[in-house]
Amino acid sequence: MQTPSNITLNKDKNLLTITFEGVDYPLSAEYLRVYSPSAEVVGHGPGQETLQVDKENVTISRIEPTGNYAVILFFSDNHDSGIYSWSHLHKLATEQAQLWPDYLKRLKDAGHTHSQL
Numbered sequence: 001m002q003t004p005s006n007i008t009l010n011k012d013k014n015l016l017t018i019t020f021e022g023v024d025y026p027l028s029a030e031y032l033r034v035y036s037p038s039a040e041v042v043g044h045g046p047g048q049e050t051l052q053v054d055k056e057n058v059t060i061s062r063i064e065p066t067g068n069y070a071v072i073l074f075f076s077d078n079h080d081s082g083i084y085s086w087s088h089l090h091k092l093a094t095e096q097a098q099l100w101p102d103y104l105k106r107l108k109d110a111g112h113t114h115s116q117l
Contacts (some may be wrong), residue, residue: 001035001087002021002086002087004090006018012059012061012075013028013060013061014058015065015097016032018093020090020093025093027096029058029059029060029075030056031092032073032092033055033058033077034052034103035084036073036079036081036084037088038081040082051107053112056114058077060075060076061076070084071083090096104116104117
């Protein structure tokens with residue numbers, strides 16, 4: 001299990017920088033919100049995922065440690081049910097180059113707009 005050495009939320013609360021093995025990974029609040037590990041987002045099994053829309057302006061209002069293995073991120077849209085394990089955050093950090101374009105494509109395919117489309 002990869003454990004982060006540092007987690008920093010910027011002043012505007014829209015960018016979380018997480019450090020794994022000396023590498024800083026800046027992750028937007030929107031990216032973290034749409035890839036929440038909560039059942040609301042991923043469902044309870046394959047094929048039950050719910051596309052998250054209109055999250056461009058979401059911010060992180062609070063970060064709460066959960067044991068020695070995760071954090072709970074509290075978002076400005078009142079979403080707070082995802083437990084972000086170190087392994088989930090590591091995956092989001094290291095696979096952002098693939099995951100973010102995939103999310104934008106799914107938004108476009110579903111007929112939603114985004115400032116990056």
